Structures are given as structure tokens and as C-alpha cells.
Amino acid sequence: MPSRQDQIWLKMWKENSPILKDKAIIWRRQRAIIRIPRPSRIQKARRFGYKAKQGIVVVRARVGTGGMRRKRPVAGRRPKHLGVTRIKGDDSMQKVAQRRVLEKYPNTRALGTYFLYKDGLYYWFEVILADISHPRIYKDKEMRSRIAELKN
Numbered sequence: 010m011p012s013r014q015d016q017i018w019l020k021m022w023k024e025n026s027p028i029l030k031d032k033a034i035i036w037r038r039q040r041a042i043i044r045i046p047r048p049s050r051i052q053k054a055r056r057f058g059y060k061a062k063q064g065i066v067v068v069r070a071r072v073g074t075g076g077m078r079r080k081r082p083v084a085g086r087r088p089k090h091l092g093v094t095r096i097k098g099d100d101s102m103q104k105v106a107q108r109r110v111l112e113k114y115p116n117t118r119a120l121g122t123y124f125l126y127k128d129g130l131y132y133w134f135e136v137i138l139a140d141i142s143h144p145r146i147y148k149d150k151e152m153r154s155r156i157a158e159l160k161n
Contacts, residue, residue, distance in 0.1 A: 014052045022126060033126050036133055041071045042113050048135055049125060057121025057137045058155050064143030066117060069125065070106035072132045106134040114138055118159050 021029050048054035048067050059065060100108075107122045117138035125133040139146050139156055146152045 012052045014050065018050055029126055033128055033133070036069065036071065036126070037131065039069075039071075042110055043069050045069050045135075048137070050123060050135070053123045054121075054135065054137055057123070058139070058152070059120070059137045060152075062145055062149075064140040064146035064152075066114065066138040066140065068110050068114070068136045068138060070110050070134050070136055072102045072106045072109070072134070074102075074127070074130060074132060102132045103134055106132070107136055110136045110138070116140060116142060118156050120155065120159070 045067050047061070048059060049069075051059075054067065059067070103122050103124065107119050111117070111119055117140050120137040120139055122134050122136045125135055127133070139152060141147070141156055146156070
């Protein structure tokens with residue numbers, strides 16, 4: 010059962026709330042992967058292991074909609090130059106967002122990813138990351154065990 014805060018967020022999204030629309034306009038102007046000071050959906054982030062401490066990073070990722078099926082030109086061109094080789098329809102947008110964030114922050118582990126907003130052009134997700142080499146994370150038994158679970 011979703012929490013009260015999650016219910017409010019989903020209700021705002023379904024009703025196309027002007028508050029979320031305004032946020033999406035701001036997010037559209039920002040970079041595709043941006044580090045943010047705190048999560049937008051705090052309870053959802055806490056379920057994934059978010060704590061307001063050093064070594065925990067929150068990143069908002071923007072992923073373009075569509076583009077999973079692209080027509081291949083008929084004439085003789087190399088597949089490498091067609092733009093069809095890297096398109097994978099079996100990966101969800103959430104997996105794509107998480108993969109891109111982990112490519113940008115290679116020394117971290119993803120604790121979790123959750124949905125934020127979707128419009129006609131983009132999906133937005135927030136990814137909770139833990140810096141495995143940070144002393145605050147390494148000394149925290151709960152975090153260390155959670156990261157060890159992710160490794161296996």
C-alpha cells in the first residue's frame with residue numbers, strides 16, 4: 010500500500026497538477042543527469058536506503074521517450090552508422106536511467122531508482138547512490154551490508 014505522500018504524488022501526476030508541470034518545465038531546461046541536494050519523494054527514497062548523510066548522493070535522470078524501434082534504411086550502409094545498434098527494447102526506461110547515472114558516477118552503487126514524472130518527451134527518475142569508498146558509508150554496518158547485497 011502506498012504511503013500518504015506517495016498517494017499525493019501519484020494523484021498530482023494523474024491529475025496533471027500545475028505544480029508538477031512547473032517543476033517539469035524547470036527540469037526540462039536542466040541537464041539530463043543532475044545531482045540534487047535532497048530527494049523529491051522522501052519516503053520512497055528512504056525505502057531504498059536514503060539517509061541524509063555524507064556519501065549518499067541523489068541524482069535526477071531524464072530519459073527520452075520512444076525511440077525503441079527504428080526503421081533500418083534499405084540501402085547498403087554499415088549498421089554501426091545507422092543508429093539502430095544501441096537501441097534495446099527490452100530495457101525499461103528506469104533501467105536505462107540507472108545505467109546512465111552509474112556510467113556518470115562509477116565509484117558508487119545504486120541503492121534504488123524510482124519514478125518522478127513523465128510527459129510527452131521525457132521520463133524523469135531519481136537514483137539513490139552510495140559512495141562505497143566514503144568513510145561514513147563504510148563505517149555504517151547497515152549501509153555496508155546493503156551494498157554487499159547489491160554486489161552479489
